[in-house]
Amino acid sequence: MRQRKGRRHTVSKSRYGYFFIAPFFIVFAIFSLYPILYTIFLSFQSWDGLGPVNSVGVKNYERLLKDEVFYQSLWNTFRMWMMNFIPQILTALVLSAVFTFHRIRGMRFFRAAFYLPNLITAASVGLLFNLLFDGDKSAMNHILTKIGLLEEPFAFFNSMVFASGLVSYIQWWMWFGYTTVIVMAGITTVDSGIYDAAMVDGATRTQTYVKITLPMIRPTLIYLSITSIIGGMQLFDVPATLTNSLGDPRKSILTTAMYLYNQGFRNHNYGYASTVSAGLFVIIAILSALCMSALQKKEREGQ
C-alpha cells in the first residue's frame, strides 16, 4: 500500500515539471510559432496588406528562385558577414590570449571599453557613421583633405566597395568585444592542470595556445559561429540606416532582411516578402548545418 502510494506521489510530482516549463512554451507558441506558421501560410498567397488574401500556389517560390535581387542580397549579406566575422574571431582570439596569459594593467578597463560599442543601438550607429561620411563637407572628408590624404572630397557613399566594407567594419567594431568576452569565458573553463603538464613537457606559450587552448574551446567557437551566422544573415539595422534603406549605392549593402522588409512594408507585397523570409530561413539552416559539421569534423579528426 505504502509503496504504491509513494509511486503515485513520484508520478504526480513529475507533472509539476511541465508546469514550470509551460510559460516558455505558451509564449513561444503565441509569439514565435504562430507567426512562423502564418509566414509560411502567407508565402503561398498574394496579399497587399489591406485587400483580400489570394492563394497563388507556388508562384511566389518560382519567382524567388529566379529573383536576381534575392541572390544579390544573399551574397551581399554573406559577404559582409564573412568580412566581419573572420577579423572578429581573429581579434577575439588574440585579445583573449593576451588578456588571459599576460598580466595587463587596466585589463578590466580595456575589456569594458571593447565591449562598449555593443551597447549602442545598431540603428544609431548606422546613422552616426552616415553623418561621418556623407557629403563633401562631412567630418571624414574634412579631416582627410586637411591632413592631405585626399586631394578633393571623396563621395564615400557612391563607392560600393567602401559602403560594403564600412558595414563589415561597423559590425566588427560592435561585436569583437562581445566575442572576446565569450572566448575568455571559454578559456577559463580549461583545466589549469593541463597547462601545468604542458609546461613540464617544455611547451612554448604559442604551442600551448594552439595545441591546447584552441581545441579545448571548440564548443565555444561552434557556439559563436552559429549565433554569428544566424545574426549576420539577418543583418538589417546598420545597412538600413547607413544609406537610404534601399541598399544604395547600387544595392551593394542591400541585405536579404532589408529586401524582405522593403517588399513587405514598402511595396505591400506581403506574400512575396514571406516567401523571401522562408528562403532566408532555408539558407540560414543550411549555413548553420555546414558550420556545425565543419567544426565537429575537425573535432573528430583531432581525436
Added chain:
Amino acid sequence: MKKRMIALLMMSALVFGTGGCGGTGEMPEPASPEQGSDSSADGQTEADPENTGEGETEADRSVLSGTLEVWSSGEELGRFVEGFQAAYPDVTVNITVVPNEDFVAKLTPTLAGGQGAPDVFTGESDYVKYLVESGFWDDLEGAPYHADTSDMWEYVASVGRDSGGTLRALSWQASPGSVMYRRDMARDVLGTDDPEKVAEMINSDEAMLDVAARLKEKGIKMFASWQDILNMQFSNRSNPWVADNRLVIDESMLSFMDMAKTITENGYDLGVDPWAPEWSAAVESDDTFCYVLPSWGYQFVVKPSADTTKGEWAMCQGAVPYVKGGTWVGIYKDSPNKDLAWAFMEYCCLNSEAQKAYGAEYGEYVSLKSADKALAEQDGEEVLGGQNPFAFYNSQMEKLPADLMTAYDGTINNAFLSAAKDYATGVKSKEEALDAFKADVANAYPEITVE
C-alpha cells in the same frame, strides 16, 4: 516669446469667446498682440459662410463625449487638439505620432487585424493613394458626414478621391511649391531680389541652369541638392508613373536626369542628399542660393534655421508651378466613434476659422481657400523680408496641373532617384540607369507591365 504671447492671448480669447457669446464659431480670429481678448471675440461675428450650421455645432458640443484615437505620421495634426478640445470639452483626443518611415508598417497589420485600430489616421502623399484605394477610409460624402468640399482647394480634395470618385480623405494642409532663394545673393549676382523678376529669370529648366552658371562664377552653388528639383519636375509630368497598369517614364523625367547630370558635373549643388546635415545647414551658408521645396520646406527647413539670414529669404515660382507632399486624413470605416471622428476632422479640415488661427500661429499653408485668402491679407514673414507666403502660395494653387499621384509613387520615386544619381555621377549611362530603374519597378510591383 512673442509666439507664446500670441498663443496665450488666443487661448484666453477662446475661453472668453466660448463662455461669453456661445456658439459663434469654434475658434476666434487670430488675435494680434495689440488686440485685447474681448475685441477678438467680437471679430467672430462675421463668421465664414462655409462654416455651416452654428446651432448644430452647439448641439453637438453638448452631446459629444468620449475618447478619440488618432494616428498621425507627423506632429502637425496634434496642433489642432488644443483648440478642438476647447470647443468640445468632453472629447479627449489621443494622438499617437508614428514616424512616417514606419507608419504603413504599423498601420497595415492593425487594419488587417481590426484590433486596436485608430478612429482617425493620416496618410502621406507617398502612400495616400494606397490607403484611399484600400477602402479602409469611410466615404466622407455619405452619411453621417456629408462633407462639403466647395471651399477646399480642388487639388487637395481630388487626391482624397479613389478611382471611383468616392471621397475618402481630406487634409488641413496643402503644399504648393516654391523656389526659396537668398535675397542678398540675388542682389549681388542677378541685380535684383524682387520675387517677380527672379521668377522670370528662372522660368524654365534651361533658364535655371543659366542662373546656376552665373552664380558659380561668384563661387555660389545654386541648389542645396539636385534631388530637390524632383519635387518640381513631378508636377511637370503629363503622365502619372503608372497608367493602365503600365510604367510610363514621362519626357520630363528624362530631362530631369539630364539636369541632374549637368548640375553634378558642374558642381551647381552641394552633392549631398536632402535632409543630410550639410543640406539643412545650407540655410545659413554663404555659398548656397536656393532650395526647391514646397511649403513644408519653408516650415521645416528654412524658417526654423534662419537666424543671421532672417529677412534675406524670398520665394518665387521656378520653371513650373508645382505641389509636392502633404498629409491627408480619413476616418476608419469600422470606427465606433464616427461622430467624434467627424467632429475632429471637420474642425481640422473644413473649419475656416480654426484653419485661420492655425495658419496664423504656425505659418503653415492650409487647405481652405477662404482661410488662405484671409491669411494672405496679413503682414508678411520676417524671414522672407516681409513677403507673405500665403499670397504667393495662393497664386500657385490657382495654376496647378491635375493630380497625377498613384499608389506606387513612394517606391518608384526612390528607385528613380537612385537611378538618376548613378547617371548624374557618371557611374552608369542613361540607358543602363533606366534599365536598372525599370528592373527595380518590375521587382517591386510585378503586376505592373514594364517595357
